[in-house]
Amino acid sequence: MRSTPRKHVHAYVSRSGVERNTLVSHLPHRFAEAWNRHDMDAAFADFHDDAEFVDVDGERYSGWEEITAKHAELHETIFAHCALTIDEIRIRLITVDSAYVHADWTMRGLTDGPGAVQNEVLHGTLIFVVARQGTTWRVFAAQNTERVSV
Amino acid sequence: MHYALYHGSAPARPPRIAGERIHPAMLHQIPLRFARAWNRHDVAAAFADFDANADYVDVDGMQMHGHGVIVARHVTLHETVYAKSLLRIDHVDLRRTTADSALVRADWTMKTSDGVRRGTLLFVAARRRDAWCVVSAQNTEEAPDVAEIPHERGLTCTWFAAERYALDAP
Numbered sequence: 001m002r003s004t005p006r007k008h009v010h011a012y013v014s015r016s017g018v019e020r021n022t023l024v025s026h027l028p029h030r031f032a033e034a035w036n037r038h039d040m041d042a043a044f045a046d047f048h049d050d051a052e053f054v055d056v057d058g059e060r061y062s063g064w065e066e067i068t069a070k071h072a073e074l075h076e077t078i079f080a081h082c083a084l085t086i087d088e089i090r091i092r093l094i095t096v097d098s099a100y101v102h103a104d105w106t107m108r109g110l111t112d113g114p115g116a117v118q119n120e121v122l123h124g125t126l127i128f129v130v131a132r133q134g135t136t137w138r139v140f141a142a143q144n145t146e147r148v149s150v
Numbered sequence: 151m152h153y154a155l156y157h158g159s160a161p162a163r164p165p166r167i168a169g170e171r172i173h174p175a176m177l178h179q180i181p182l183r184f185a186r187a188w189n190r191h192d193v194a195a196a197f198a199d200f201d202a203n204a205d206y207v208d209v210d211g212m213q214m215h216g217h218g219v220i221v222a223r224h225v226t227l228h229e230t231v232y233a234k235s236l237l238r239i240d241h242v243d244l245r246r247t248t249a250d251s252a253l254v255r256a257d258w259t260m261k262t263s264d265g266v267r268r269g270t271l272l273f274v275a276a277r278r279r280d281a282w283c284v285v286s287a288q289n290t291e292e293a294p295d296v297a298e299i300p301h302e303r304g305l306t307c308t309w310f311a312a313e314r315y316a317l318d319a320p
Binding site: 052054055056057058059060090092094095097098100102123124125127129131132140141143144145146147148 | 203205207208209210211212213245247248250251253255268269270272274276277285286288289290291292293
């Protein structure tokens with residue numbers, strides 16, 4: 001568990017509905033951009049302190065500290081050379097102060113156990129569930145599902 | 151990029167009554183009702199709590215939009231791969247995100263003719279009048295533990311272990 005305090009918090013500031021939609025739509029792209037820099041503090045900056053994350057293997061991480069710490073470990077091994085691309089996003093309002101974003105993604109360059117970069121290209125969908133907290137929007141839950149090739 | 155905001159179908163905010171609360175049990179029941187109906191292969195009942203415009207991402211990452219599409223797809227699946235499936239809800243976590251929205255996370259185990267699968271199903275729920283409805287659900291299957299890897303994949307793991315041993319040997 002990470003002992004250092006949370007930093008790089010650039011939470012969305014909601015001013016108008018239009019701006020809110022724009023800000024929320026940027027979330028997956030900000031996530032991917034930070035992911036590709038292997039900056040986990042920035043990748044999960046918009047996550048609530050008590051957020052939950054379920055990865056493609058069904059592994060569940062609870063709380064911002066655990067989510068960032070586990071992903072920092074993974075970015076030293078299997079994700080050390082990977083590149084994440086956001087292909088398409090879809091936003092839906094749940095209520096006036098909550099929404100979810102589906103982000104379809106492609107990932108290349110996973111590293112296997114012995115440290116070799118694989119040629120395999122993975123695809124999947126990541127859902128972010130966001131809600132307004134005062135003047136900011138936070139991710140309360142994210143869950144990832146890999147798309148099975150048929 | 152697609153924006154699909156609930157413009158026309160946004161629910162009217164329910165009237166506030168002093169001391170009124172939606173009992174958490176109503177949210178807790180969503181995955182339990184889903185599983186009971188699933189095991190009867192009553193797909194219409196399984197997705198009865200889903201909104202007309204709901205989204206569903208299944209364990210294979212297949213995306214479905216709209217109650218009709220979700221039901222039609224699952225009717226087909228229940229005639230084939232899920233015909234003898236048995237779904238059990240092992241644990242349910244509730245989280246209110248706002249006054250009128252909530253997250254319901256259900257850990258599940260499924261018995262099928264191919265073996266046992268486990269995973270997590272996330273329901274995103276919105277309060278509509280006096281009930282909760284599911285506006286989105288996403289399913290993720292747990293990667294099998296090494297001990298549970300089927301025989302043919304177990305051979306692959308053994309091969310990797312042997313290779314690593316050979317590399318580490320003096």
